[in-house]
Amino acid sequence: MAAEAVVAAVDIGTSVEAIKASQMGMKALGAGIAVGLTGIGTGVAEMGIGSAAVGAVAEDKDMFGLALLFTVIPETIVIFGLVVALLLLFV
Amino acid sequence: MLKPKQMSRLLIAASRDQMAPVITELYRHNLFHIEEYVDQGQEGYEGFKIGTPLPGASEKSTDLIKIRAITSAISVRGDDIDSVKVCPQAELKSKIERQLPALERDVEDLTVRRSKLDTRLKDYEQKIAEITPFASIPADLDLYHGYKRFAVFAGYVPHEITLTVPSEMHFSKGKEKNFLVVIVPSEQRGEVERTLQEAGFQSVSIPDESGSPQSRIDHYSGQIAALSKEIAEINLKLEEVRQQHTEFLVACEEFLKSEVEQTEAPLRFATTKQTFVAEGWVPTDKVEDVSNSLVQATGGKIYVTVLPTDLEHDNVPVEYNNPSFAQPTQLLMDVYSRPKYTEIDPTLMVSIVFPIFFGLILGDVGYGLILLVMAFALRKFVKGEEGRMLLTVLRNASISSIFFGLVFSEFLGFAIPGLNPLIYSRHLMTAHGGHGPNIPELMVLSIWIGILQISAGRILGMVNHARQDHGEHRTKAVLANFGWLAVMWGILIAIWSIAVLPIMPNLTTLPTVAGINPGLIVGGVLVIAGVIFIARDSVLEVVEIPTIISHVLSYARIVAVGLSSVAIAMVVNFMAITMFIEPQLKSISIVGVVIILVGVMIFLLGHTLNLALGILGGGLHSIRLHYVEFFTKFYKGGGQKYNPFGMKRRFTED
Numbered sequence: 106m107a108a109e110a111v112v113a114a115v116d117i118g119t120s121v122e123a124i125k126a127s128q129m130g131m132k133a134l135g136a137g138i139a140v141g142l143t144g145i146g147t148g149v150a151e152m153g154i155g156s157a158a159v160g161a162v163a164e165d166k167d168m169f170g171l172a173l174l175f176t177v178i179p180e181t182i183v184i185f186g187l188v189v190a191l192l193l194l195f196v
Numbered sequence: 197m198l199k200p201k202q203m204s205r206l207l208i209a210a211s212r213d214q215m216a217p218v219i220t221e222l223y224r225h226n227l228f229h230i231e232e233y234v235d236q237g238q239e240g241y242e243g244f245k246i247g248t249p250l251p252g253a254s255e256k257s258t259d260l261i262k263i264r265a266i267t268s269a270i271s272v273r274g275d276d277i278d279s280v281k282v283c284p285q286a287e288l289k290s291k292i293e294r295q296l297p298a299l300e301r302d303v304e305d306l307t308v309r310r311s312k313l314d315t316r317l318k319d320y321e322q323k324i325a326e327i328t329p330f331a332s333i334p335a336d337l338d339l340y341h342g343y344k345r346f347a348v349f350a351g352y353v354p355h356e357i358t359l360t361v362p363s364e365m366h367f368s369k370g371k372e373k374n375f376l377v378v379i380v381p382s383e384q385r386g387e388v389e390r391t392l393q394e395a396g397f398q399s400v401s402i403p404d405e406s407g408s409p410q411s412r413i414d415h416y417s418g419q420i421a422a423l424s425k426e427i428a429e430i431n432l433k434l435e436e437v438r439q440q441h442t443e444f445l446v447a448c449e450e451f452l453k454s455e456v457e458q459t460e461a462p463l464r465f466a467t468t469k470q471t472f473v474a475e476g477w478v479p480t481d482k483v484e485d486v487s488n489s490l491v492q493a494t495g496g497k498i499y500v501t502v503l504p505t506d507l508e509h510d511n512v513p514v515e516y517n518n519p520s521f522a523q524p525t526q527l528l529m530d531v532y533s534r535p536k537y538t539e540i541d542p543t544l545m546v547s548i549v550f551p552i553f554f555g556l557i558l559g560d561v562g563y564g565l566i567l568l569v570m571a572f573a574l575r576k577f578v579k580g581e582e583g584r585m586l587l588t589v590l591r592n593a594s595i596s597s598i599f600f601g602l603v604f605s606e607f608l609g610f611a612i613p614g615l616n617p618l619i620y621s622r623h624l625m626t627a628h629g630g631h632g633p634n635i636p637e638l639m640v641l642s643i644w645i646g647i648l649q650i651s652a653g654r655i656l657g658m659v660n661h662a663r664q665d666h667g668e669h670r671t672k673a674v675l676a677n678f679g680w681l682a683v684m685w686g687i688l689i690a691i692w693s694i695a696v697l698p699i700m701p702n703l704t705t706l707p708t709v710a711g712i713n714p715g716l717i718v719g720g721v722l723v724i725a726g727v728i729f730i731a732r733d734s735v736l737e738v739v740e741i742p743t744i745i746s747h748v749l750s751y752a753r754i755v756a757v758g759l760s761s762v763a764i765a766m767v768v769n770f771m772a773i774t775m776f777i778e779p780q781l782k783s784i785s786i787v788g789v790v791i792i793l794v795g796v797m798i799f800l801l802g803h804t805l806n807l808a809l810g811i812l813g814g815g816l817h818s819i820r821l822h823y824v825e826f827f828t829k830f831y832k833g834g835g836q837k838y839n840p841f842g843m844k845r846r847f848t849e850d
Contacts, residue, residue, distance in 0.1 A: 170532035170823070177820045180753075181746055187756040188639065188749070195635040 136190035143186025150179035200541055200835070201517040202480040205231075205505055208490065209473045210498040216250060218474075219461045221493040223454065224850075225486055226842025229477040229513045233466040247462030247472060256459060259292065260452040262300050267445050269307045270438040274446045274846065275580045282849045283447040292448055303437060310430045317423045320416045327416075329375045329400060331409040332368040338406040340377070347385040349378045349392060351399035359388060447847040454843055461841065475503070477513050477838070512537035515838035522547035524588035532823055533833025538664050540656050542831060546822055549649070550589070551596035553818035556642070557758040558810040559600030559622070560765070562608035566807060567594035593814070608803060609765025622762050637698050638755045644699070646751025646825070647688065650744075653829030654681045660830050672733040679729025680829075684744050686722025689715050747825045754821075757813045761806060768802030771795075 158172035206228065210218060222228045235246050267273070330337065330350070340348050352373040359365065361384040366377045376397070380388045405412050466473045478486050487500040505512065514534050516526050518541075525547035535541045558564070571591040578587060601607065605617045617623070620634035620641065654677050661673035693703035693715025703715035730737050776795025780788035827833075 174532070174820075174823045177816070178824060180817075180820070181750045184750060184753040184756055187760065188752045191635050191639070191756060191759060195633055 132193050136193045139186045139189040139193065140183070141186075143183045147179045147183040150182065151176055154179070197518065197544055198540055198542075199517060200535060200537055200539075201515040201838075203229075203477045203505070203512050203515070203537070203838075204480045204483050205475065205503040205510065206478045206483060206486070207473065207475050207501050207503050208498065209471060209500075210494060211471050212467065212469075214494045214497055215247075215462060215465075215472055217493045218490060218498065219250070219458050221490055222474075222486075223458050223461075223842045225482075225489065226840050226844070227478050227482050227486055228474075228841045229838050230461070230464050230841050231475040231477065232464045233473075233475070241466055241473075244466035244468055244473065247465045247467040249462055250459040253456065253459035256452055256455045259296065260449070260456050262296065263445060263449050263452060266300060266303045267449060269303050270434050272438060272442050272445055274449060277442065277446055278579065281443055281847075282845075283443075283451075283847060285451055285848055285850060288447055288451050288848060291444065292452075295444070296448070299437070299441060303434070306430050306434055306437075310427055310434075313423050313427050313430070317420055317427070320420050320423070323403065323405075324413055324416050324420075326401065326403045327405065327409050327412050330377075330403070331413065332370070332375055333366045333377055333409075335366070335377075336406065336408050337403060337412065340402045341404065343379075345382050346379050347382050347388070348402060349376070349380075349388065349397070349399060350402050351376060351392075351397050353392070353398075354396045357391065357395045359391060361387060363388070443847070450843070450845065450847045454845075454848075457841075457843070476841070479515065507538055511836050513838035514835035516541065516543060518543050518547070521592075524585040524592075525550065527582055527585040528589065528819060528822075530837075532827065532831075534835040534837055535831070535833055536664075536835040539660055539832060539835070540830070542656070542827070545652075547592075550818050550822065551592045553754060553821060554593040554814045555596030555598075555600035556645075556754050557817060558597045558761060558814040559604045559758065560606045560608065560762075560810075561598050561601035561612065562606075562803075563807050563810055564594045564597030564599075564601050567597060567811070570594075590811075593818075597814075606762065606765075609762060609769045609806075622759060624759070624763055624766055633759070635755070635759075638759075639752055640697055640699050642751045642754040643748060645754065646748045646821075647684070649751070649821075649826050650684065650747060650829060651681060653826045654678075654684075657830035660832075675729045676733035676737070677829075679726040679733075680744070682722045682726030682729065683741060684726075684748070686719040686724075686726060687744065688719070689722065690719030693719065750825055751821065753817050757817050761810045761813060764806045764809070765803065768799060768806065772799035772802065 155176050158168075158176045161168045162172050208218065233241070233244070233246060235244075327337070329352075330340075340350070353367075353376045355374065356367050356369075357376070359378065359380070361380055363378055363380040363384075365379075368375045378388065378392075403412075462472065464474075466475075483502060490498055490500055514537050516523070516529075518526065522544045525543050528546060528550070529535070529541075529543050555564075567590060571587050571594055574587055575584070578584060602612070602615070603618045604620075604622050605612045605615045606622065611623055620637045622633055622638065624633055657677040657680075658674045661670060661677060665673050689703065691697075692701050693706065693713040696702050696704055703713065706714055708714070709717065727738060727741065730741070772795045776798065777792050780792050780795075
């Protein structure tokens with residue numbers, strides 16, 4: 106893939122800097138997709154849990170701790186996305 | 197520390213005529229957690245009945261209800277008031293007799309009048325709402341009713357319609373809805389109704405009024421204004437009552453509440469015709485105090501003894517036993533669940549680790565200082581005990597935030613000049629004197645924190661199971677926890693012998709045994725042994741093994757959330773200063789000043805938003821790491837709250 110890119114780049118006479126820039130752009134795109142999609146995933150997962158949790162807390166306030174716990178469990182997904190994005194951009 | 201306060205089960209028995217002094221004495225101590233007597237024929241309680249309230253109970257509860265009606269009408273709450281004057285009870289008693297009935301009458305009068313006026317006001321508002329659509333049609337309201345041979349339709353339609361029958365119609369086009377009035381002969385009523393229905397007609401009721409619509413609206417508006425004025429006057433009067441009597445009312449409420457609780461206490465005791473028995477829990481170190489003073493108060497006519505505690509069946513109430521700096525964190529524990537009596541109480545650990553996590557996430561001197569000022573300033577406005585505890589937690593967190601701000605060299609997203617980050621840098625943009633972030637190192641550091649905290653959780657789990665369980669199950673449960681530890685460390689050792697990671701041991705260079713890295717062998721053995729231990733306790737748990745990885749990786753949020761707040765701060769700074777303020781400072785003009793002001797606004801708004809996000813992110817994520825990743829390893833909770841018989845007096849004294 107990289108070799109193809111180099112060939113293509115040489116073909117149209119672009120410099121090495123341009124290739125680097127486009128690689129950086131790809132990385133940025135990847136990072137964006139990682140955070141965005143995992144964010145949607147977390148949102149979808151928390152949607153159901155959150156509404157059920159609010160219902161439970163409305164019935165019994167002592168449920169709050171447990172409800173919060175259940176609600177934030179899918180948050181890990183978006184954190185994974187964020188971690189992947191940071192690794193893509195900075196490592 | 198790490199254990200709830202030790203409790204002893206106290207049994208008090210005396211003759212019935214000693215009941216009043218015993219109750220008073222117990223109430224004064226505020227230490228005796230009453231184990232309520234339930235009339236279910238327990239062993240040793242044959243022939244006992246639930247007691248009856250002391251004399252005067254019903255009068256006192258009536259008075260209390262009166263006081264509560266007044267305080268809720270003028271919205272006075274004891275929690276919101278600092279106790280300035282302490283009122284002796286004897287003085288209160290006479291005051292209640294003299295002042296309370298009159299005060300009650302006044303307040304009730306005013307509130308009844310207010311609610312009547314409120315109803316009328318709502319009535320008029322309703323009428324105005326009914327008339328308003330007709331205001332667009334130039335006809336008096338009398339013209340809409342009183343016909344024998346005509347039918348009147350009024351309502352909203354989506355678009356103009358045409359009728360085939362002879363009719364008088366007025367259509368007025370509105371912004372959202374079009375209003376239509378039609379008058380047709382009664383014979384054609386059915387036909388018109390059908391046409392209207394097909395056109396999506398929504399009918400409105402025709403007001404029973406006369407005169408032009410606008411004049412009616414004006415009339416009712418005038419009425420409403422008059423009523424509002426009257427209501428405001430009443431509110432003013434209630435406010436006067438509030439100002440005058442607040443102290444008296446809160447003191448009254450406290451006094452009567454204590455009286456009612458005392459007179460109704462026998463309902464929780466077991467009694468016979470001549471005697472009564474009360475069982476309850478007292479902190480072990482206070483048993484002597486309580487029993488001595490009971491003996492004194494009754495002149496020795498009482499039997500007090502400590503019963504043996506049966507840890508398996510008794511529901512022992514739980515009171516925290518923490519050093520003072522860890523006490524505010526009890527609030528965070530209660531949100532989750534109070535520890536059981538036999539369980540390790542992790543409050544102390546949370547009180548130390550929570551601020552550290554918070555600081556690692558929101559490590560910024562500027563934000564830390566703002567939060568610190570906030571924590572102290574809000575103290576003036578927050579009166580309740582829980583609110584105060586939360587503020588203390590915030591204070592500790594902000595101090596930690598300042599500390600880690602110095603470590604990371606950050607001030608509102610800028611690098612602190614002349615101070616290099618002490619461990620690893622989180623500066624994302626090098627243009628502002630940063631050094632570029634050490635993401636891999638930070639990431640591994642947070643993973644290490646996770647590994648250590650989860651290991652600690654598993655070890656505590658072993659201790660808890662060893663304490664609470666019995667027989668074969670105890671061994672299995674302890675070993676299962678060990679198994680979880682073994683799997684986690686086995687995976688770690690295997691990873692170390694495959695890959696080289698920053699700030700983690702490097703085992704890839706070990707001399708190979710039979711072509712395989714010994715680290716891999718050790719890791720594999722640990723994982724297999726661990727899985728066997730886990731499966732022996734519960735086979736289903738094996739399914740959960742992947743959570744080891746997800747829980748450890750979850751700690752990466754410490755860096756990830758922290759970096760995102762650094763990123764927002766730096767973007768705000770870049771926008772405000774580099775894009776708006778700096779270019780204008782070179783040559784100042786009037787437009788330039790405006791742009792500079794915009795830049796300042798962006799700076800303030802951006803940092804306010806980031807700070808709010810930072811509190812939410814730092815607080816929620818730190819506490820979540822405790823609740824989800826740490827507590828699930830060892831902590832069950834569900835202990836009963838220690839709720840002693842008595843109260844902390846704030847406004848009254850004996």
